[in-house]
Amino acid sequence: MSRPMLRYGRQSIEQDDIDAVVAVLRGDFLTTGPAVEAFEKAIAEKTGARDAVVCSSGTAALHMMAMALDLSPQDAVVVPSMTFMGTASAVRLAGAEVVFADVNPETGLMEAGHLEDAVARAGSHRVKAAIPVHLNGWACDMNALAAVADKRGIVLLEDAAHAIGTTVAQDGRRIAVGACVRSKMAIFSFHPVKTVTSAEGGAVTTNDHALAARLRRLRSHGITHNPGDFVDRAAAFAPGGEPNPWYHEMHEPAPNYRLSDVHCALGLSQLKKLDRFVARRQALAARYDKALSPLAPLVRPVPRIAGCEPGLHLYAVLIDFAALGLDRATVMQRLRDQGVGTQVHYIPVHRQPYYRRRYGELSLPGADTYYARELSLPLFPAMQDDDVDRVAAALSAIVDCVG
Template structure:
């Protein structure tokens, strides 16, 4: 079976993790700060904080930006549920903005129209989460300009996008957003097994998120309500969580970062070959905006179903039966039963729903060889045949 995504673990990765196992620190040692510095320096951000998942990163990012009861967060319906759930964790509401039919990201024109209406009825969002689907960045310059006009904060959910660029600069540098989130799940571009990171250029936000990831506890005297009782002293000054990353995970991340740029370059070579091999098939291959250099976490095709007599499901199942473990990213969040109970319904976001009826994620990972890629394409040819 050829999976849709796969991590690469090298001997250098194994040696890095074993080195931590033989050290004095399994958690809260030197490797986490080293990993944070490495990522921050690579992308050009001032502050980076490693956490145990991108979901945790989204949660503390929302809390640090003051999201709470009475507030609303907007995001795209084509994303993993965490991009929306993070608002509900904070007691806030969620709403969605339909996608651009070419990039599959949150549509900036739809966002502008929705903001105009929201300003009139007093329902402007507190935060917009811009998800860089498949690794391709959103139109961040437009989103930033809208945030300055309407007063909302911006989180880049770049879970798919580490190593990618927007307008020639690495995603995560904070030029167009308040906070950026990365994911290091095994199928992502680099991995720490599970893990995530928040990045910001705002020292106050960084300090707030640092507290929130570790129980709201500080050992810094200047943050305490009174002078420390002694060198053992700490204070809980906020209600935080146990969202820390371990030293083992960070060591793996430090090692994987050495190959980040080559991983993304390999993904681009694979995507270019897919584009050529699929050119004659009734599928739409991913379009890349000229302002973007995608991280290419995923390679999503859209089926031109009007040109074949087979259904979306038949084609998907045929690929699976041929040993190709394709996937579908994502089921629109507003179509999930939990969100339907909140009042969302089919027809609310037609572009997202049309995407869902046509999308299939083909295998994409740096070690995918030409022979395997040829198998994928041959299986797709067979699946599309009458």
Template structure:
């Protein structure tokens, strides 16, 4: 490995003194979990996204699980999921007993479209209870068109926005406003735009859904609504101070105050994070013009009606490895040997052996075409312009056999 430059991972958090101070303040307080920092984060996130309700949880996977559960997704239901996404978009619905119907994607953006959703719904025996569009890499799917198809099918909409915090939809509304879906899920993983170590958030306009998620993240425990009144109340009519009831079987998906404080501190810098990532993407796009034609940036549908403004989580290039005459693993290993990390987002879910065993083989040419070419290059806030130039120059050298 070239020791002249620091290693560039494909993603990395950006932590400043304010973040450290926010965490330290919690550590010095009386509350490490189930304290005021979670409420403060939920209020700040609701304000930032324009959502009536924001519900924090342990991670982005928990956010998806809570969202599907709040909608009552279960055995006998189908959920339509784009094949190009992380496992959790599908596995959490599967855990609830739902069937998964994989939708194809645009081969140049990996986004679900209204057409690919229509086709998937045609394969959903008995219809679909929910659809789960994914705003991959930070680019928004066309939710006006997708929403129209979903509504005609009678399906709820769970938008997986784990990559897209800070973006705007086709009407200019903040991602998370829930104007285009019933629930929107977010991740606070370190490689995401806002890093809390671990964490997730769900936004919704529906108070009943928000309350059901709050119960689900805390073992289904209620301290206000009681059915066993003989146990719940003292002789004077007041509730017994120790008493609670389990409304339904649930899990511990709570977010700690430590994570919440870090997320809230990061959230204050979200506009700066988004702006810097966009600037880095613009520099990448310009620099890639010098590379051979079989290496290109992902198509940017954001300028077209309905797609909105991205908040870049990933920088993906599409490489025709067959024309290049080198395998993707060879290119990734060559990059790594020169101090540059890369990744693939993602192995399509319809290719996962578990899902093939459950649901059989399905032909999704768009997802397969994306997967054959996709390679994610480093993108994080603390990258310098010179880092982008170095990545592109190194990739150019590798493509030229140097």
């Protein structure tokens, strides 16, 4: 009997998650209700940030974060090329230009030298911000990046879409990614393949209460219901001084990026399992490391980052396809024939046609080298130990066939 296909990632939904969603469906609020605030409070507590603002997706979180910077066409934002397209698209949607940074060819992470190089290539544009990406769940060196950013007056942000549950060592303690210790804001994604899911959803964390309030306006048409923000006081307040109960104001145009109570109920239930899910992903990764070690140097995992305990979104390996004598598509198909699904994360964004037309041909050898070798293997909490062994055996068979 054939075994089920192992996808590279999938959600792990349990009965309590279902019960949480059903409870909302049976309640009074499907959206803009109490589950939203509860989810935000839980994210803030888990990350150590003062505020969390949830929204409809990780890309929405990126766009809200970019809009909150008040970017102009004269501004530029540094984005590593090794990321999902949403990181760069958010900058363009907010009206600024993107300067693509290179990455370490082994880890796929943007480093301080890459940020310096990108700033030097910005030309006449003012580099207002930089968005390092914690790829696969491994954290960038935020201290080194902050040293560059602080020196140049650059706002440092974090794309932590892969890194919920990741912690780093700092000053003798462990700091969660999203605490915004060295950044203004950080974003998360709760897509089904991420470590925890709200089906679709995202969040921005920050330690700036005023900024959090603006982010909440930006996720809901730029509308405020806060009497302290009202400008047209004659229309806003009754003769006795009380705010009119129907009144609201729009202070800037913005999308509808709200996250419903249904999604938040699922996300809150999932977030309670974050530590368990992270531990399971780390255990599966350790088993992969051991099982794949005989395949080195043809196949090897992305190297560990010192001081980082990752909430792994992906288990990424680097494969020397040229030495193997097989192209990546062939390897992926042979694995698929054995019931093993894989994916590539990512095509360097500077290679996308839109950015080639806008910025010309760029030489970012680290991103291109990482991309040429990367393959993401199945990783999700419901996997069994023998699933890892099955993937490793399928890869070993491919290597042995050409060895």
